[in-house]
Amino acid sequence: MKHVSKFIISSIAVTSLLSLGASPEIHASGKGSQMENQNASHSQQSAHSNGINNKQNELHNLTGEKFTTIAHRGASGYAPEHTLAAYDKSHNAIGASYIEIDLQMTKDGHLVAMHDETVDRTTNGTGRVDQYTLEELKQLDAGSKFNAENTQYANSNYEGVQVPTLDEIFQRYGSGANYYIETKSPDVYPGMEEKLLDTLNKHNLLNSDSLENGHVMLQSFSQESLLKLQNLNPNIPLVRLLDKGELPSMTQQDFNAIKQYAVGVGPEHTDLTKQNVHNLKKAGLLVHPFTVNEKADMQRLNEYGVNGVFTNYPDLYKQVINENETQAK
Secondary structure: OOOOOOOOOOHHHHHHHHHOOOOOOOOOOOOOOOHHHHOOOOOOOOHHHHHHHOOOEEEEOOOOOEEEEEEOOOOOOOOOOOHHHHHHHHHHHOOOOOOEEEEEEEEOEEEEEOOEEOOOOOOOOOOOOHHOHHHHHOOOOHHHHHHOHHHHOOOOHHHHOOOHHHHHHHHHHHHHHOOEEEOOOOOOOOHHHHHHHHHHHHHOOOHHHHHHOOOOOEOOOOOHHHHHHHHHOOOOEEEEEEEOOOOHHHHHHHHHOOOOOOEEOOEHHHOOHHHHHHHEEEEEEEEEEEOOOOOOHHHHHHEEEEEEEEEOOOOHHHHHHHHHHHHHH
């Protein structure tokens, strides 16, 4: 997940963009609104469209969990981020709800898992991802830097691990895993959205069961990318990421505007308060903050009412959830 500068959404801006092709889907939960009355008549729409448990009239994750555990770049506190080792740790060993994947695109058009637009921080290479062919990228060592920087979790098996393609990730975990995938601004990687949907479809991850049960969530800081995705496939659950410092200046009108195309938001966790979590959920939005690595923060955010967190330590968040459930009994 990458921070980029952007403007605060206004409902006018969203309406203008939606008029270019994306169909609006609004659900607000404020009192006495005409919009709510209209939405009430559509109570039979699928769960991924509104993120609402109609039976209890509460927001809930599409997986059915009260709190969802999103393994940020895999279990990246314990293994090299965005490698199969980190994904194996989060999915197979820890049992996180979601594998989170940042996408970049190679010079020859392959979607690969990497957070940065350059390979410098996590591999032994230098330069932009889009200046590498896939064959060239596969020559890089994506694990040894982790060992050097995290000696307590260093593992000789991490030496020489490769940058995985999205295809390889889906081939490894298939429909047995849930995926939380980030796209970039369309002007960074033209055609990324189409390639992503083609890849998901090829692996049978866009069927109605997958979408209604939250097996795939797509996220972006780019409103333009999300609107493009909605236009390409209006059934996919979308999440709008918010930069640090963006949330505090937003209004209820802004939250309602996001709900026109997204089921949730991903704010930077230090921007959250009990009040703005309430306001986001009032607009019908799931709240999945990033990146939460301290137990005290996890506990506090759960008390605020978030629906889950992105974390490098998914086992720690699962522990917090289990402790809360035990105390509630």
